[in-house]
Amino acid sequence: MRGLAITSRGIEDTAAIEIKELVGANCKTGEGCVIFDFKSLRNLCILCYKCQSADRILYLIGDFEFGDFFDGMKKFISGLKLDKWIGESKKFKVECQREGVHDFNSVEVESRTAEFILNALKNKKADMKDYEIIFFVYIMNSKCYLGVDFAGFELNKRSYKIFMHPNSLRGTIAYALIRESGFKKDGTMLDPFSRDGIVAIEAGFYAADFPYNYYKKDKFAFLKLKMGIDFEKFFGSFDKKIKKPKAEIYCYDHLFKYVDYSRKNAKIAGVDKNINFSRVELEWLDIKFKKNSIDTIITNPPATKNANMDKIYNEFFYQSEYILKDNGLIAVISRMPDFVKKHAEKHNFSVSKEKDVWSGQQLLKIIVFKKKNI
Numbered sequence: 133m134r135g136l137a138i139t140s141r142g143i144e145d146t147a148a149i150e151i152k153e154l155v156g157a158n159c160k161t162g163e164g165c166v167i168f169d170f171k172s173l174r175n176l177c178i179l180c181y182k183c184q185s186a187d188r189i190l191y192l193i194g195d196f197e198f199g200d201f202f203d204g205m206k207k208f209i210s211g212l213k214l215d216k217w218i219g220e221s222k223k224f225k226v227e228c229q230r231e232g233v234h235d236f237n238s239v240e241v242e243s244r245t246a247e248f249i250l251n252a253l254k255n256k257k258a259d260m261k262d263y264e265i266i267f268f269v270y271i272m273n274s275k276c277y278l279g280v281d282f283a284g285f286e287l288n289k290r291s292y293k294i295f296m297h298p299n300s301l302r303g304t305i306a307y308a309l310i311r312e313s314g315f316k317k318d319g320t321m322l323d324p325f326s327r328d329g330i331v332a333i334e335a336g337f338y339a340a341d342f343p344y345n346y347y348k349k350d351k352f353a354f355l356k357l358k359m360g361i362d363f364e365k366f367f368g369s370f371d372k373k374i375k376k377p378k379a380e381i382y383c384y385d386h387l388f389k390y391v392d393y394s395r396k397n398a399k400i401a402g403v404d405k406n407i408n409f410s411r412v413e414l415e416w417l418d419i420k421f422k423k424n425s426i427d428t429i430i431t432n433p434p435a436t437k438n439a440n441m442d443k444i445y446n447e448f449f450y451q452s453e454y455i456l457k458d459n460g461l462i463a464v465i466s467r468m469p470d471f472v473k474k475h476a477e478k479h480n481f482s483v484s485k486e487k488d489v490w491s492g493q494q495l496l497k498i499i500v501f502k503k504k505n506i
Contacts, residue, residue: 135176136279137166138188138229138270140288142489142498143308147185150311154178163272164231167192173359174366180283180352181370182343184307184334187288188229190268190279197274201236202244205269205276209248217265217280218253225263227281232273241269245278264356284353290330291348292401295393297327301432301465302491303344306334310430312487312498313463318378319427322455324414324448325385329394329407331430332383336403339377343370346402377406384412384420414444417451426455429462433472445472449479453503462501465489469497480504 135157139147141164148159148166155175157168170176179189193212198204218224226246228238249267266281290303301309309331315321317339323331337344345351349367383398385391388411398404412420429452434444452462461484466472473483481501489496 133170133173134192135168135170135179136188136190136192136270136277137168137179137183137186138190139164139166139185140187140302140304140308140490141231142487142496143185143305146308146311147183150183150185151179154182162275165270165272165277173354173357174361176282177352177354177359177361177366178370180287180354181345181349181367183287184337184344185304185311187286187304188268188270189282189287190270190277191282192277192279193267195275195277198276199274201234201241201271201276205241205245205278206248208276208278209245209252212252214249214253217267218249222265223263224249224265224267226267226269228269228271230271232271234271241271245269266353282352282354285348285351287345290344290401292333292397293328293330294400295328295396297390297393299432299435300328301330303330303334305465305489305491305496306330306432307338308489309432309463309465309498310335310338312485312500313428313430314461314500315428315430316379320380320382320425321428321430322382322417322421322426323384323431324412324417324429324451325431325433326383326394326409327385327390327432329383329390329397329409331432332381332394332407333398333401333403335379335381335430336377336398336401336406339379339381340374340403340406341370342374342403342406344401346371379406381407383407383409384417386411386413414447414451418454421455423454424457424460427457427460429456429460431463432465435466435468441471442475445475446478449475449481453479453481456503458503458505460503463498464501465496465498467494467496469499472499476501 144161
């Protein structure tokens with residue numbers, strides 16, 4: 133059996149690593165997705181509950197390349213056996229996520245695909261409100277994937293994000309930034325530009341083995357499927373593994389409003405007790421921390437024209453050089469990477485690695501810096 137994890141473009145490698153860690157699957161990355169094998173439907177449920185890098189988790193029915201999409205979809209569905217998913221009296225809906233330039237839209241895909249399925253399976257009903265199964269169509273340029281959505285909602289939309297900064301990161305991208313930084317579950321981590329606390333919260337989930345969908349147990353689409361799983365025991369088997377993390381996570385900002393946002397969001401998420409919150413100016417970091425005491429600095433620094441950017445970035449890297457361990461790393465995500473690199477260079481930092489990621493249509497770059505003497 134094969135599964136499909138839909139991700140933000142650019143974080144596919146991170147998602148593949150996480151899926152391997154969670155369910156031991158062999159993974160193959162595609163554009164904006166990861167295809168993986170699995171032995172039990174329980175594995176898909178695990179990923180829905182815990183996989184921080186995925187937007188969607190699907191049972192992958194199949195995939196195809198297309199020229200004429202609707203002709204290709206009709207032929208594809210006609211060759212499938214969907215009876216095991218749609219038993220007696222089951223109703224279904226079709227959803228679509230589409231990336232690329234096409235001469236059709238997602239609503240048309242949903243409508244026509246439902247029509248093709250109904251033609252292939254008589255006496256069934258498509259219902260966009262009262263449904264038991266979701267067929268999900270994922271289109272990336274000229275490639276189409278069809279699967280069964282096991283979560284039933286967008287996993288990248290974090291329910292804890294109530295108090296939001298205008299330039300808030302997606303939870304999935306914040307998680308990818310954390311993993312690219314090399315953050316260890318027993319390390320010391322600082323985000324000095326907390327905004328709404330997303331980076332610290334995602335690190336808190338990861339360090340404590342805290343399922344980020346802990347408070348959404350009753351929302352999953354897979355609960356409607358007959359899989360012979362005792363879901364109370366299923367969720368309990370992971371919840372009992374939640375632990376107080378060994379990591380020290382510091383979430384700072386110079387504005388009290390954003391410290392307050394961060395603390396409130398973390399409380400909603402259930403990880404506030406695992407994070408140290410404080411209003412701290414950049415200039416105070418060398419007072420708050422000893423020299424060479426921080427393992428990783430992970431942050432989404434400001435990128436607004438209204439701020440004195442040169443002053444902020446110079447101070448950030450000046451302070452980082454002092455408090456970061458000699459083998460420590462700084463992971464930054466930014467839409468102005470050249471500006472960031474220019475200021476890092478001034479303070480004895482060099483690029484260790486970098487990669488492009490997309491938040492919707494917005495191109496961002498993750499840059500990991502190390503001290504030049506390492």
